[in-house]
Amino acid sequence: MAAPRVYLAGPEVFLADAVALGEAKKAICARHGFEGCFPLDNALDLAGLTPHAAGCAISAANEALMRSCDLVIANITPFRGPGMDPGTAFEVGFMRALGRPVFCYTASPLPHTARVERWAAGTLRLRPGEGMEDADGLLVESFAMVENLMIDAAALASGGAVVVTSATEAAPDYRDLATFEACVRAAAVLPG
Amino acid sequence: MAAPRVYLAGPEVFLADAVALGEAKKAICARHGFEGCFPLDNALDLAGLTPHAAGCAISAANEALMRSCDLVIANITPFRGPGMDPGTAFEVGFMRALGRPVFCYTASPLPHTARVERWAAGTLRLRPGEGMEDADGLLVESFAMVENLMIDAAALASGGAVVVTSATEAAPDYRDLATFEACVRAAAVLPG
Numbered sequence: 001m002a003a004p005r006v007y008l009a010g011p012e013v014f015l016a017d018a019v020a021l022g023e024a025k026k027a028i029c030a031r032h033g034f035e036g037c038f039p040l041d042n043a044l045d046l047a048g049l050t051p052h053a054a055g056c057a058i059s060a061a062n063e064a065l066m067r068s069c070d071l072v073i074a075n076i077t078p079f080r081g082p083g084m085d086p087g088t089a090f091e092v093g094f095m096r097a098l099g100r101p102v103f104c105y106t107a108s109p110l111p112h113t114a115r116v117e118r119w120a121a122g123t124l125r126l127r128p129g130e131g132m133e134d135a136d137g138l139l140v141e142s143f144a145m146v147e148n149l150m151i152d153a154a155a156l157a158s159g160g161a162v163v164v165t166s167a168t169e170a171a172p173d174y175r176d177l178a179t180f181e182a183c184v185r186a187a188a189v190l191p192g
Numbered sequence: 193m194a195a196p197r198v199y200l201a202g203p204e205v206f207l208a209d210a211v212a213l214g215e216a217k218k219a220i221c222a223r224h225g226f227e228g229c230f231p232l233d234n235a236l237d238l239a240g241l242t243p244h245a246a247g248c249a250i251s252a253a254n255e256a257l258m259r260s261c262d263l264v265i266a267n268i269t270p271f272r273g274p275g276m277d278p279g280t281a282f283e284v285g286f287m288r289a290l291g292r293p294v295f296c297y298t299a300s301p302l303p304h305t306a307r308v309e310r311w312a313a314g315t316l317r318l319r320p321g322e323g324m325e326d327a328d329g330l331l332v333e334s335f336a337m338v339e340n341l342m343i344d345a346a347a348l349a350s351g352g353a354v355v356v357t358s359a360t361e362a363a364p365d366y367r368d369l370a371t372f373e374a375c376v377r378a379a380a381v382l383p384g
Contacts, residue, residue, distance in 0.1 A: 011330060014330040015330060016319060016325070016329060052336045056344075056348065059341050059344075062342065063288075079275070080311065080326065080328075081274070082272055083272060083275070084278045085278075085340070086277075086342075087342045089279070089285065090285035090342040090343060090346065092285065093285030093286035093288075094285035094289040096282070097285070097286040127208060136366070138207060138272070141206075141247075142243060143247030143250075144243045144247075147278060149247035150278075150283065151278060151279070153251030153252070154251065154282065157248070174328070174330070
């Protein structure tokens with residue numbers, strides 16, 4: 001039987017050593033019986049395209065790669081603020097709608113509510129009867145989840161999981177392969 | 193023929209006047225021949241549930257509501273940082289995977305690259321041959337797009353659009369119904 005194909009979503013594609021990280025993730029996948037598929041695997045000829053057309057070509061290739069995969073393992077480590085990368089969130093929703101199992105992992109040990117509290121740095125205020133809101137008047141979700149409820153709940157409803165680092169370090173480590181591997185292990189016990 | 197159903201995605205569900213805003217959006221939809229469906233329309237009995245179980249119930253209802261809709265109009269106004277709300281990004285990806293047209297609008301006049309530059313406040317550095325990266329070593333996307341390329345490109349590939357406010361105000365206005373209505377108008381000219 002062919003190894004299940006895993007779409008490797010996450011903001012590490014933006015790191016300078018993204019290709020090497022993708023190879024490391026694919027090697028971990030292979031050790032656990034999966035074929036890892038990294039967005040940068042797409043061999044695209046973008047020469048001569050405008051930046052906008054190049055972006056559209058990358059998107060089309062990523063969407064096709066997702067459709068070819070059996071599940072997704074998404075790096076939801078906070079990205080430029082308390083929340084995860086929107087591109088990765090898009091991909092989690094995409095795979096969820098296709099009915100594919102969604103696994104997420106994060107290098108931040110803090111749940112959503114605590115991350116927003118830290119980001120807000122004392123500027124949260126009480127919304128009576130509902131909870132806390134930020135300076136823009138936006139309620140802080142407090143569902144005891146790691147991310148926005150659509151993310152955590154999609155993972156669980158799909159038969160997946162959300163794996164949180166066991167480290168106490170609070171700075172985001174987009175190269176956290178230990179938590180990634182724990183997530184791959186969780187996926188490896190999925191019923192065939 | 194029944195009016196096409198529009199899933200109204202966006203972080204305004206977190207505002208104190210979210211229900212009134214949802215009603216205002218639904219009225220605008222009706223004026224343009226659509227039936228607007230707002231996540232808070234879901235009548236859920238969450239009494240007695242743990243926060244986590246309540247979050248899962250809200251997610252399941254939102255996913256079912258999305259599946260019942262013909263297209264999505266998503267508010268991608270920046271949320272707690274330079275990027276959009278991850279929950280909304282999830283929903284954009286979800287509807288894209290289902291093949292439904294994706295329309296997005298934003299109350300920020302700034303494209304993605306400019307928003308990240310402003311957020312970084314002078315801390316960006318050059319990655320030779322590739323562009324600028326932030327203090328975490330993450331490349332700043334520069335595809336002349338409004339959001340992460342997966343968002344803009346999904347809207348365009350789906351037959352939708354990304355509508356940007358015509359205002360010059362840079363502070364996010366989650367209650368921007370003028371740009372929302374411009375987006376509804378763009379959706380109203382979709383071929384049947």
